[in-house]
Amino acid sequence: MPDVLALIPAISPAVLFGSAGLAGQLVWPLFKQRRQILTAQFCIAACYAAQYALLGQWSGTGVCAIGATQTLIALAAGERPWLRHMGLGFLPVVWLVTALTWSGLASGLAMTACCLVMVGRMQRDTLRMRAVMLCAAPFGIGLDLSVGALPGLVGALISACIGAAALRREWLARQAGALRLAA
Numbered sequence: 001m002p003d004v005l006a007l008i009p010a011i012s013p014a015v016l017f018g019s020a021g022l023a024g025q026l027v028w029p030l031f032k033q034r035r036q037i038l039t040a041q042f043c044i045a046a047c048y049a050a051q052y053a054l055l056g057q058w059s060g061t062g063v064c065a066i067g068a069t070q071t072l073i074a075l076a077a078g079e080r081p082w083l084r085h086m087g088l089g090f091l092p093v094v095w096l097v098t099a100l101t102w103s104g105l106a107s108g109l110a111m112t113a114c115c116l117v118m119v120g121r122m123q124r125d126t127l128r129m130r131a132v133m134l135c136a137a138p139f140g141i142g143l144d145l146s147v148g149a150l151p152g153l154v155g156a157l158i159s160a161c162i163g164a165a166a167l168r169r170e171w172l173a174r175q176a177g178a179l180r181l182a183a
Contacts, residue, residue, distance in 0.1 A: 014054035018151030021047035025155035029162040034126055035075065041121060042071040048152060057147050059107035062097035063114035066090055074121045087122045091115055106146045113139035127174065130167040134160065 028040035045068035052060030120132035137160035144153035
């Protein structure tokens, strides 16, 4: 047991925050309610913001922090469309932060992934929310590959697979419901 405990100090804070974000990425696609999905998304964004900050990746840090803030507004908005669409105001902020912290391809990937996730969070319908967020996956995967964020990469890959399965599950359930109503 002492050998295992000796490893703990060797784990960097970036890896710890990245691993916490990874844990969130593994579970959020399994949630069925919008509020649960958004709560998990907030935790993931906050953890990855800390991870990218510790890695010195300021574009990733900035867009994750903005994403966490936008998620809080989406949670507070609930069913109020005017407040939910206020999240669109964060898109120019993401572009500005990306421009100010530009570091090449990684910045472009971070910005694109963040913007797609933000648009996804504004969807009231969970099927549309899942579909738009799944579109962000290739950009998040590319970001993690380009900056060497291993926990984020693993999380992005697994989350994309789980997210695709959850999207399919919800799509099939809706199709079955539509068939029952038509019969």
